[in-house]
Amino acid sequence: MRAPLSWLREYVDLPAGESGRDVQAKLIAAGLEVERVEQLGGDLTGPLVVGQVLTIEELEGFRKPIRFCTVDVGQANGTGEPQEIVCGARNFAVGDKVVVALPGAVLPGDFAIAERKTYGKVSRGMICSGDELGLGDDGSHGIIVLTPEHEVGTDAIELLQLVDEVLDIAVTPDRGYCLSMRGIAREAAIAYGLPLRDPALLDVPAPNAHGYPVQIADPAGCSRFTARTVTGIDAEARSPIWLQRRLQKAGMRPVSLTVDITNYVMLELGQPLHAYDRSRLDGPIGVRRAQPGEKLTTLDGTKRVLDAEDLVITDNRGPIGLAGVMGGADTEIADHGAAQSSSEVVIEAAHFDPVPVARTARRHKLTSEASKRFERGVDPQAASAAAQRTVDLLVLLAGATAEAGVTEITAPSAPRTIAVRADHPDRVAGVAYGRETVVRRLQQVGCDVYGQDELIVTVPSWRPDLTDPNDLAEEVIRLEGYENLPATLPQPPAGRGLTNRQRLHRRVGRALAGAGYTEVLNYPFFGDEALEHLGLEADDPRRSTVRVANPLSDAEPALRTTMLPGLFAALRRNDGRGEHDLALFETGLVFLPTGKEVTPARLPIDRRPTDEEIASLDAALPRQPRRAAVVLAGAREQAGWWGKGRPAGWADAVEAGRTVAREAGVELTVRQDQTAPFHPGRCAALFAVVDGTETLVGNAGELHPRVTKAFGLPERTCAMEIDLDLLERAGTGPVEAPHVSAFPVATQDVALVVDASVPAADVEAALKDGAGELLESLRLFDVFTGEQLGEGKKSLAYALRFRAADRTLTADEATAAREAAVQSAVERTGAVLRG
Incomplete structure (x- = not known):
């Protein structure tokens, strides 16, 4: 505003x-x-005055029309002689009153006016247009032509209210x-602390039976409708300068006198109005819901198919306007000065329910000044005053006559009252305001206040946002000054801190950042298109989503069931801006519906909810497990003088999963898998022991080529997603700091030949179990296949590190541990020790 x-x-x-x-x-x-x-x-200085065009000489021989004018500016030029001015505009004639900038004036943009020779003539000033004076779009083009009553030589800066x-x-x-x-x-x-001259305090005639007929079929959607009729509007009447300038300063374009007046009153009182050409109305004005399939051409020239929820204004022909949004073209007011200008108009001042107006505006993608106000709540008591103000201005400025008939239809309603303790604002703000201050501030807002310790507050009609005691407390606090509130730190209960879940979340973020990943934050929304791009099967649980009732985007109406689409979008966006070597991560919630959610009852605000109420609220929510996800593309290790670089691969995505799991004190088991959206030959399933059972906690690998193409990602992009809640349950509690032993390590290498189908993870598990407590670490450092091994065979070479916490191991102890590890692998995987 x-x-x-x-x-x-x-x-x-x-x-x-x-x-x-x-x-x-x-x-x-x-x-x-x-x-x-x-x-x-x-940045405007004079002299800027009203002038009258005396003569116009058309100059020939130039590439564009040029006129040499003499203009009477009175005594403003110090001589009283006509001012000679060269001008290229053509929208004025001899006898017109115009705005003249005399030499010495400076117009907006530091445009100085001086006497100069041009087109073979001496121009002593400039005849001004609205743009040159910084008036913006005044609805016309070219030179400002004033109405005849303005006196020559008058100061135009004051006349046009330019400052x-x-x-x-x-x-x-x-x-x-x-x-x-x-x-x-x-x-x-x-x-x-000053009195207000309320512009809505007008004498309004009582409703009678002689007004324009109105029929309200939906009183819930339209609780008040005032109609007034004005006749005898002067077809030549134009909006006066003061009215045009106020509209322009408020950001509106002058159109015609009748329309300008309705816009002016809307800006003044906040009540949107609409004027109908009475000659174009067919029968009574009605308010009802649209019938499916009905059509309406609105004032913007668009033909719209109406919805059954749309609230419409009608006459005998059908819809003539979208209530609270925009009128129809069939009853539009014709411009003043037109061949068939509107001389009789019906003024509508109505109060429409905010919800249908807001939904209609969004449904038709049609936001107007009226809909913006109705959506936020309009004072229903101001409708009659707004209609009267409009009538008064039409009578004053257009020479019109107000008919005696007054139509006013109102739905029964009672003032809203709120019971609040007098010290409630004190308890909310932590400041002792006292009853007198509370009552005084609420009365300033427009409330009627009764009572002592328990106040009964009647809310003014223009404040539909005041609905409960906390709203009233906010009014007192803001008017007393937020800056006067003391700065006090909350006192947390002793012995509380971050939960284990919160600590794990933070450790995971730090670990991934330390591994070279950059954290991103995405909106938790996605759409059906993302699910299709992921290549999910029809029965995949990730397709079962929770839909948002009023989504930010129609293309993303659902809460995410996987974090990958958001990361894909972030990677694509950064890759498109020239960042090709990317490693991104995100931690957050996904939303998995159980199918048992119910709509909860509204919780109270005057007390703490009961355990049963909180339980019903929790039951209405989908499951919201916390997850971590990464996506990689480009180089994982940069090339340089130190050697060759290395592109990101599926193994990096798997290692990201292990990095996350280590922060929970969990050791993952990695197995080959085939699941969307990963490449079937480069996909790993990540398992952990949760509550005594080996459980799938995530997946990692290289994305399927069809997925990278669908999302516009670089080739061979890799990703990982893992469930942090499951890892927390699988963990052993807080992760202990590593212990550095004072005793030396004993390293033993072993190479085992196994069938190519045997997972390396199974071999590693067997080696660990067999080696026992002396095994400190196990690392696969080589994988070999060749003719000498035989078809379908592979060699896995491991480095085993043995160490005791209390002594130096002997060679026999290390060898015995190695042999026990090998024997376990032989028995469980069919491995053969490679010579």
């Missing part, structure tokens, strides 16, 4: 020397987001009343 300071002063007597910056500081302290103060006309300050306010959804000068003036009056 853009609020000109000059307009704001019309409702609040701000101190004379108060600048826009000063008002900005006050409003920010009161809780409004005033993003900036725009200085209008700060002003405009507050640009970002209105949050709960402060819809500030989408009006009335609401902003109320906040300014409170901030300065």
Whole structure:
């Protein structure tokens, strides 16, 4: 909302020397987001005056039309003689009143005006357009042509209100009343402790049976509808300069007098209005839900197919407008001055329910100034005043006549009341405000307050956001000043800290970062397209998703069941920006529906929920296991003077899984696997012993070529995803720091020949079991296949490190441990010791 300071002063007597910056500081302290103060006309200096065109001479022989004009500027030039000006514009004629910049003036953009010779003539000034004066889009093009009543020589800077300050306010959804000068003036009056001249306090005639007929079929969607009729509108009447300038400063384009007045009143009071050409209406105005398949051409010229949930305005022909969003083209007001301009209009001031308006605007991708206000809540009590204000301005500016008929249909309603303890704001803020302060601040907001220790607060009609005691406490706190709240640190209960789950999460992040991975944070949403790109089978559990009721993007309406698509998108984005050697990781939640979720009851806000209520809330949630995932592409080790580099491969993804597992004190068992989205020959299943049972905790490997192509990833991209919650259950508790032995290590190498189908992990497990407690580490350092081994055979060479904690091992002890390890491998895997 853009609020000109000059307009704001019309409702609040701000101190004379108060600048826009000063008002900005006050409003920010009161809780409004005033993003900036725009200085209008700060770089403009005169003389800038009203002139009247006396003569126009068309100059020939130039590539474009040029006119040599004489303009009467009165005594503004010091001589009273006509001013000679060369101008290329053609939208003015002899006798028109125009805006003239005389030599010495400086226009916006540091454009100095001086006497100069051009096109064979001497030009002593400039006839100005709106763009040259910084007026923006005024709905016309070319030179500003003023109405005849303005006197020659008048100061145009003051006439056009070129110098002003405009507050640009970002209105949050709960402060819809500030989408009006009335609401902003109320906040300014409170901030300065000054009285407010409420523009909605108008004398409004009582409803009668002679107004335009209106029929409300959906009182829940339209709780109030006021209709007024105005006739005899002057077809030649134009919006006065003050009205146009206020609209322009507020960011709206002047259109025609009737439309400008409805927009002006909307900005002033916050009540959206609509004007219908009465000659184009066919029968009573109605409000109902649309019938499926009905069509409507809106004012933007788009033909729309309506939904059964759309709230529409109708006449006997059918829909003539989307209620609270945009009117229809069939009843549009014709421009003033047109061949068939609208001389009789019906003014609509209605109150529509925010929910259907918001849904209609989103459904049709049609956001308007009206819908923005209705979505946030409009004062229903202001409808009659807004209609009256519109009628008054049409009578004043367009020479119209207001018909005596007044239509007003209202649904029964009662004021909203909230019971709150007088010391509730004190307990929320930790500050002793006292009852008097609480009552005074609530009354300033517009509430009626009764009672002593227990207050009964009647909420004003323009504050639909005030619904419970905490809302009232917030009003007191913000008006007393957030800056006055003491800075106090919370006192946590003794003996508490991070949970084991939180500690594991942090250790995993540090370990992956130490291994060269960069952490990314992705939105936890994805769509069906990502599931298709992953190549998942139809019965894959990852296809069972939780859908978000109001997603940020229609393309990603579901909560993720795997973290990989988000990482793929991050890798693709970075690869597309020239970063080709990438190793990314993310830790977070996935969401796995159980099929037993139920919608929970609304929890109370005046007490702690009971254990049963918390349990019902938990039962409504899907399972949310915590996972870690990585994705790699490009070089894992860079080439340089030290030697050749190495591309990232499936083994790096497996090692990332082991890195994560080590932080939980878990040793993984790695086996070959075939599962989407991995390459069937380069996919590993990661197993750990959880609660005494070997359990699949993750997968790692190289992605399938079809997956990399579908996601736009580099060739041979690798990935890993592992369940941190399962690792926590499989772990032995906190990971102990490594112990450095004072005794030497004994190293023994062994090469075993096994069938090619035997997994190396099985051989390693057998060696470890056989070697016993003396085995410190086991490392596979060579894999060999060849004719001398025989077809279908492979040789696995291991380095075994033996060490005792209390003594130096003898050669016989190390050899015995090695032989026991080999014997175990022979018995369990059919291995043969290679000579």
